[in-house]
Amino acid sequence: MLNLENISKVYRTDTIETLALNTINMKIEKGEFLSIMGPSGCGKSTLLNIMGLIDEPSEGRVVVANQTVADYNSKATARFRNEHLGFIFQSFHLINDLSVLDNVELPLLYRKVSSKERRRLAEEALEQVGLHNRMRHFPSQLSGGQKQRVAIARAIVGRPEIILADEPTGNLDSVMGNEIMDILLRLNEQEGTTIVMVTHDERMAQRTHRLVRLFDGSQVQ
Amino acid sequence: MLNLENISKVYRTDTIETLALNTINMKIEKGEFLSIMGPSGCGKSTLLNIMGLIDEPSEGRVVVANQTVADYNSKATARFRNEHLGFIFQSFHLINDLSVLDNVELPLLYRKVSSKERRRLAEEALEQVGLHNRMRHFPSQLSGGQKQRVAIARAIVGRPEIILADEPTGNLDSVMGNEIMDILLRLNEQEGTTIVMVTHDERMAQRTHRLVRLFDGSQVQ
Ligand SMILES: Nc1ncnc2c1ncn2[C@@H]1O[C@H](COP(=O)(O)OP(=O)(O)OP(=O)(O)O)[C@@H](O)[C@H]1O
Ligand SMILES: Nc1ncnc2c1ncn2[C@@H]1O[C@H](COP(=O)(O)OP(=O)(O)OP(=O)(O)O)[C@@H](O)[C@H]1O
Ligand SMILES: [Mg+2]
Numbered sequence: 001m002l003n004l005e006n007i008s009k010v011y012r013t014d015t016i017e018t019l020a021l022n023t024i025n026m027k028i029e030k031g032e033f034l035s036i037m038g039p040s041g042c043g044k045s046t047l048l049n050i051m052g053l054i055d056e057p058s059e060g061r062v063v064v065a066n067q068t069v070a071d072y073n074s075k076a077t078a079r080f081r082n083e084h085l086g087f088i089f090q091s092f093h094l095i096n097d098l099s100v101l102d103n104v105e106l107p108l109l110y111r112k113v114s115s116k117e118r119r120r121l122a123e124e125a126l127e128q129v130g131l132h133n134r135m136r137h138f139p140s141q142l143s144g145g146q147k148q149r150v151a152i153a154r155a156i157v158g159r160p161e162i163i164l165a166d167e168p169t170g171n172l173d174s175v176m177g178n179e180i181m182d183i184l185l186r187l188n189e190q191e192g193t194t195i196v197m198v199t200h201d202e203r204m205a206q207r208t209h210r211l212v213r214l215f216d217g218s219q220v221q
Numbered sequence: 222m223l224n225l226e227n228i229s230k231v232y233r234t235d236t237i238e239t240l241a242l243n244t245i246n247m248k249i250e251k252g253e254f255l256s257i258m259g260p261s262g263c264g265k266s267t268l269l270n271i272m273g274l275i276d277e278p279s280e281g282r283v284v285v286a287n288q289t290v291a292d293y294n295s296k297a298t299a300r301f302r303n304e305h306l307g308f309i310f311q312s313f314h315l316i317n318d319l320s321v322l323d324n325v326e327l328p329l330l331y332r333k334v335s336s337k338e339r340r341r342l343a344e345e346a347l348e349q350v351g352l353h354n355r356m357r358h359f360p361s362q363l364s365g366g367q368k369q370r371v372a373i374a375r376a377i378v379g380r381p382e383i384i385l386a387d388e389p390t391g392n393l394d395s396v397m398g399n400e401i402m403d404i405l406l407r408l409n410e411q412e413g414t415t416i417v418m419v420t421h422d423e424r425m426a427q428r429t430h431r432l433v434r435l436f437d438g439s440q441v442q
């Protein structure tokens with residue numbers, strides 16, 4: 001479903017060149033639930049951003065649904081992202097000027113969904129993460145873990161085929177973290193959602209199909 | 222050293238009133254290392270902000286070094302904060318326009334410290350958190366956990382008497398998380414730094430003197 005072939009990523013600042021990813025080769029099967037672990041700064045978010053077609057590799061190619069991604073800035077790539085991918089960002093990226101409810105409805109604006117139906121689906125996703133009672137709040141009025149849960153609701157509301165989750169439980173207590181894992185596992189088992197999850201939490205990783213470890217931009221063991 | 226007497230905090234939005242803290246009474250002794258745990262949204266950050274004189278309670282009083290805090294906006298309170306408190310925020314709050322090094326030097330601008338000495342102390346703090354090689358980076362060029370570590374370096378650089386740490390290891394792998402705990406424990410044991418740490422990680426909490434649990438704004442057991 002998702003093929004990374006010889007992926008490398010270099011970041012350059014005025015003074016330093018960082019090889020964030022070094023010749024990564026990975027296949028992700030449809031319906032798989034994969035974890036990615038590794039030390040802080042080792043390339044996990046960079047890898048997820050490339051899988052999510054948000055960022056372009058310096059070398060190598062990304063093949064999604066048998067098509068090599070040619071132009072990361074094209075409308076076609078943007079449309080593919082909107083229609084097939086759900087992303088939970090490490091720093092949430094909620095829109096501060098929009099209410100919690102409007103934030104969660106966002107992915108559905110790209111669909112042919114009535115505003116009534118959009119509203120219903122968004123409220124349902126907020127119910128799942130325990131935040132229906134905060135739907136009129138604005139992000140600045142939420143706790144850290146509540147922001148994270150809104151980001152999760154936004155990623156699942158459109159039932160995307162692929163969910164890319166960058167440390168989705170980092171700001172949550174273990175009870176809530178396990179509830180989020182239950183939601184993701186349910187999507188994976190019942191709807192066949194392919195999930196790639198970056199986590200620092202060994203216990204969460206153990207609940208998934210496969211674990212990939214990164215170190216200094218390379219896949220290890 | 223730090224007394225919270227009958228502290229309550231209410232947040233009001235257009236539609237909802239939240240009792241974030243409900244009659245909290247706590248004493249924090251000089252040199253203590255205290256952990257605070259509890260579910261997402263239960264009031265931990267609010268409690269830490271009130272301890273740090275960043276936020277004002279709706280009811281009750283905060284007594285620091287035997288003085289009741291009267292005016293949270295006064296120069297005197299601001300000066301006290303700068304001179305005695307180090308804060309690690311849950312969302313880091315790094316200055317995006319400043320380099321990593323300049324971010325870490327910030328707390329020292331309030332001291333009578335030469336720019337040469339400021340630079341030396343900042344580089345040393347960055348060494349401790351393993352980020353000396355990123356000192357010319359800007360926050361947008363850092364990974365999530367690297368941002369967290371810069372925030373930690375900034376909080377410890379001035380050797381403040383009290384450190385308030387809001388989930389300082391949430392974005393870090395367990396190895397790095399334990400290294401950060403080692404730094405905090407060393408400050409506590411060798412320099413007598415008083416530390417109040419919010420964490421979701423039971424293992425980190427077990428390494429501290431005392432654990433306080435919050436639930437729905439109240440202290441439990
Ligand atoms: N500015 C605000 N306006 C309205 N409600 C707020 C505001 N700030 C916080 N709250 C509410 O107060 C409660 C406590 O928030 P707080 O940030 O202290 O929780 P927390 O325990 O730190 O949570 P987390 O573990 O998720 O970081 C939350 O339910 C939150 O929605
Ligand atoms: N825009 C950028 N410019 C320069 N360097 C960057 C940039 N973005 C990331 N890096 C560097 O690339 C490396 C990998 O970053 P990445 O965010 O992928 O790490 P990570 O594994 O997600 O870390 P964490 O667990 O801390 O979130 C880091 O060392 C970081 O400093
Ligand atoms: Mg990351």
Ligand SMILES: [Mg+2]
Pocket residue numbers: 143144145265266267311387
């Ligand atoms: Mg918090």
